[in-house]
Amino acid sequence: MAVDVDVLERNLAGMAASAADRGLTLRPHAKTHKTLEIARRQIRHGAAGLTVATVREAEIFADGGVGDLFIAYPIWPSPERARRLRELAGRVALRVGIDSLESAEALARAVGPLDVLVEVDSGHHRSGVRPADAEALTAAAEKLGHRVRGIFTFPGHSYGPGLRDQAALDEARALVDADPHAEVRSGGSTPTAELADLGPLNEIRPGVYVFNDAQQVELGIRDFGDVALTVAATVVSRTGNRVIADAGSKVLGADRLAFATGFGRLPDVPGARIVALSEHHATIEFPDEPPARGDVVRIAPNHVCTTVNLVDELVVVSGGAQVDSWRVAARGANS
Amino acid sequence: MAVDVDVLERNLAGMAASAADRGLTLRPHAKTHKTLEIARRQIRHGAAGLTVATVREAEIFADGGVGDLFIAYPIWPSPERARRLRELAGRVALRVGIDSLESAEALARAVGPLDVLVEVDSGHHRSGVRPADAEALTAAAEKLGHRVRGIFTFPGHSYGPGLRDQAALDEARALVDADPHAEVRSGGSTPTAELADLGPLNEIRPGVYVFNDAQQVELGIRDFGDVALTVAATVVSRTGNRVIADAGSKVLGADRLAFATGFGRLPDVPGARIVALSEHHATIEFPDEPPARGDVVRIAPNHVCTTVNLVDELVVVSGGAQVDSWRVAARGANS
Numbered sequence: 096m097a098v099d100v101d102v103l104e105r106n107l108a109g110m111a112a113s114a115a116d117r118g119l120t121l122r123p124h125a126k127t128h129k130t131l132e133i134a135r136r137q138i139r140h141g142a143a144g145l146t147v148a149t150v151r152e153a154e155i156f157a158d159g160g161v162g163d164l165f166i167a168y169p170i171w172p173s174p175e176r177a178r179r180l181r182e183l184a185g186r187v188a189l190r191v192g193i194d195s196l197e198s199a200e201a202l203a204r205a206v207g208p209l210d211v212l213v214e215v216d217s218g219h220h221r222s223g224v225r226p227a228d229a230e231a232l233t234a235a236a237e238k239l240g241h242r243v244r245g246i247f248t249f250p251g252h253s254y255g256p257g258l259r260d261q262a263a264l265d266e267a268r269a270l271v272d273a274d275p276h277a278e279v280r281s282g283g284s285t286p287t288a289e290l291a292d293l294g295p296l297n298e299i300r301p302g303v304y305v306f307n308d309a310q311q312v313e314l315g316i317r318d319f320g321d322v323a324l325t326v327a328a329t330v331v332s333r334t335g336n337r338v339i340a341d342a343g344s345k346v347l348g349a350d351r352l353a354f355a356t357g358f359g360r361l362p363d364v365p366g367a368r369i370v371a372l373s374e375h376h377a378t379i380e381f382p383d384e385p386p387a388r389g390d391v392v393r394i395a396p397n398h399v400c401t402t403v404n405l406v407d408e409l410v411v412v413s414g415g416a417q418v419d420s421w422r423v424a425a426r427g428a429n430s
Numbered sequence: 431m432a433v434d435v436d437v438l439e440r441n442l443a444g445m446a447a448s449a450a451d452r453g454l455t456l457r458p459h460a461k462t463h464k465t466l467e468i469a470r471r472q473i474r475h476g477a478a479g480l481t482v483a484t485v486r487e488a489e490i491f492a493d494g495g496v497g498d499l500f501i502a503y504p505i506w507p508s509p510e511r512a513r514r515l516r517e518l519a520g521r522v523a524l525r526v527g528i529d530s531l532e533s534a535e536a537l538a539r540a541v542g543p544l545d546v547l548v549e550v551d552s553g554h555h556r557s558g559v560r561p562a563d564a565e566a567l568t569a570a571a572e573k574l575g576h577r578v579r580g581i582f583t584f585p586g587h588s589y590g591p592g593l594r595d596q597a598a599l600d601e602a603r604a605l606v607d608a609d610p611h612a613e614v615r616s617g618g619s620t621p622t623a624e625l626a627d628l629g630p631l632n633e634i635r636p637g638v639y640v641f642n643d644a645q646q647v648e649l650g651i652r653d654f655g656d657v658a659l660t661v662a663a664t665v666v667s668r669t670g671n672r673v674i675a676d677a678g679s680k681v682l683g684a685d686r687l688a689f690a691t692g693f694g695r696l697p698d699v700p701g702a703r704i705v706a707l708s709e710h711h712a713t714i715e716f717p718d719e720p721p722a723r724g725d726v727v728r729i730a731p732n733h734v735c736t737t738v739n740l741v742d743e744l745v746v747v748s749g750g751a752q753v754d755s756w757r758v759a760a761r762g763a764n765s
Contacts, residue, residue, distance in 0.1 A: 126710075149710065168666070168710060169674075171665070171666045195723065197724075221667075221674060221708065222711065223667075329506045330506070332556075339504075342764075344736055345736060345762075348679075349684040349685045349686075349733075350679065373586065374736065378556060388530065389508070398684075400680075401684060404680050405762060427741060429677075429740075
């Protein structure tokens, strides 16, 4: 799995400049890369801190020197997790998500007062309270001793063709309806993060933009030239215009949203389609003469966040040559 | 991720007895478990050796003391892989798959004469030669110095409702058409491996049977009581009869075949459905009163082979209590 560091740097600089131009705080989601070297580059480019999904991810980035972390997830503090949250809150600026009175109470009881952000559902219908309920939860959490720093949402329903603008509108409306005066009003998936007008948002948390992937290309958000991470696969079998390459779901991931044209894309052959994927076989149809057995093809995965989670190391390349390797320090950090 | 060792042992013993009763060689596919402790149990139960998917898996099981390994994959011997294959062939009984004259030649040139099996396509249409072409490839491979030990196929098209019997017939016919007198006639996915009459097969290579998973249950091949591996998830959010549990595609895997009713199943609540899955969220709809925040639910993944590949360690339980932990030694061994 190779990362083109020049493309990566361009992606990091582009998002940082875009956020700065609009006066937005950038708090990138590190679940995408799980890598300390990339986290440090994000901070150097001006990120205020990182967003993470789990306590373990927070611990690993804290160990790596990141001092400002937001766990954008309505964590339930089991006794073991409560102990770890307490320890974390003692050594970094920590924020955690809540989306219910029960979780606010459980955190207060098991961990103590925390800096929290109230999660608001802006239309993705996963976790988060309805915007109209945010004020009551904020008041209740403050009564429990938490410091409510603001509100956040994830417009995950931006992941569909032509849905981006509506998702961004939903995102803005949800935050306005929840609390237009909150100190932190945080949103921004990679598809919505760079829209010119994000309304009431003052913080964005894009993740995928560091690498980009086939989904972003097929949504029209990015070009193949923006894809920094690819998996090299060797052609092992061939029949007509169809080949089998030795990269499957165990290295690419099996994610495939309804709009995807296949199980990943070949940046160097935009007309090729990965029509089937098993654990170690990608079945690729070529528009013309396919590559020969033994040839190597580069594959951009559909969803790079799950791809990176499959390997221990990223091969760092520049101008086609390896210049470094980075450990995926938070691979598998699910708890 | 927990493995009930009592269910595991029953699964291992059942498949071993079933193979023995029919006079079949059992060469289980270790890509499912990637774990030395389970490999050793399979050998103790009478497996002749193991099947693996990659050179790296073969190296890891060879290091772990398994002396008979079949790489059931049409590997292309890049220089670095050729060196590793030579080293492996020098220390274990090694067989590799071929499905073309080009790969037979490349192996002869780069590695030297090997024990090979010719892969035959029995209807899955992935790799493998047409049955009618197996004889010519066998002759050509022998001329190159390889010892052709037989033929193999994978009836992957058995993974659909009601397709098992037809897939098993296709599998048998393909091997008969290819070479009914081959020394090794190897097939057998978990769905087809225990059919009473496997025709010309004298070896089976099931993988999933050690753990089983939601796919096997939904195909009617297994019951929830046969599922040995589950992922424990905590309920973190709840609206009506719908909850969010903190296990997503980064621990369950994103596999979802067309017939699947969701992204995994809850063995303890057969009526529940996992209607959406993101990286750290499983959205679960319950038929009745859902569990409360903080409650723990057990999830059987759709496709256990990709699930195991996401963790470094399996928690081994018996009677609900942890009794051991096993390292997933070949996790990520894709090359």
